[in-house]
Amino acid sequence: xxxxxxxxxxxxxxxxxxxxxxxxxxxxxxxxxxxxxxxxxxxxxxxxxxxxxxxxxxxxxxxxxxxxxxxxxxxxxxxxxxxxxxxxxxxxxxxxxxxxxxxxxxxxxxxxx
Amino acid sequence: xxxxxxxxxxxxxxxxxxxxxxxxxxxxxxxxxxxxxxxxxxxxxxxxxxxxxxxxxxxxxxxxxxxxxxxxxxxxxxxxxxxxxxxxxxxxxxxxxxxxxxxxxxxxxxxxxxx
Numbered sequence: 001x002x003x004x005x006x007x008x009x010x011x012x013x014x015x016x017x018x019x020x021x022x023x024x025x026x027x028x029x030x031x032x033x034x035x036x037x038x039x040x041x042x043x044x045x046x047x048x049x050x051x052x053x054x055x056x057x058x059x060x061x062x063x064x065x066x067x068x069x070x071x072x073x074x075x076x077x078x079x080x081x082x083x084x085x086x087x088x089x090x091x092x093x094x095x096x097x098x099x100x101x102x103x104x105x106x107x108x109x110x111x112x113x
Numbered sequence: 114x115x116x117x118x119x120x121x122x123x124x125x126x127x128x129x130x131x132x133x134x135x136x137x138x139x140x141x142x143x144x145x146x147x148x149x150x151x152x153x154x155x156x157x158x159x160x161x162x163x164x165x166x167x168x169x170x171x172x173x174x175x176x177x178x179x180x181x182x183x184x185x186x187x188x189x190x191x192x193x194x195x196x197x198x199x200x201x202x203x204x205x206x207x208x209x210x211x212x213x214x215x216x217x218x219x220x221x222x223x224x225x226x227x228x
Contacts, residue, residue, distance in 0.1 A: 002156065002158070004156070033216075042218070042220045042221060043157075043203065043218045043221070045215060045216070045217070045218070048215060056215045058215070090156055090157070092156075092157075100145055100147075100162065100164070100207055100216070101147060101159040101162055102157075102159065102216065103159065104149075104156035104157040104158070105156050106155060106156050107155075107156050
């Protein structure tokens, strides 16, 4: 158990809908990362937050957005969903200034029908 | 641009034999390198890292990795493979072009240990 929690585990929705994925980082970790994992694209970095502020952006679509709250949990919002958004979405956390290793949550499997 | 490559999609090894999963990287400056493992239906787990110091790094579950600067490689090794080592392995490098903690992951190598 990494100490990172993600909810829900599974999500099934329809095209055009909007969903919110939630992540709670390990206790003491200020940095949160979001990744998308699909068979054809592999593991893609989406976005990073540190202590409530956006710090780095990767291959995140404009239909996707994220935020980190004062209690350090983070949410990833996916809107106008398309079939191609079906994937595993992982959250990871780290203590930014030491070590640099990331601790991953169990993931949310999103299926868009 | 920073990048990391894993030249083998699939590695098969017999139980008890040594295993190697290959990784090469391209970064500016000194690399920060990582190995992660992903078991089926699980998130990635950190195995080991190289930041500085000894070129041979020891990690979890008996794994080790050798940093080779001249060959820009960071291969993962284990002296004796177990069936339970069967999983997806990711090499990663810290993006040194930013001051942030962004890590670039390789495409992954699927390891199968055959009983």
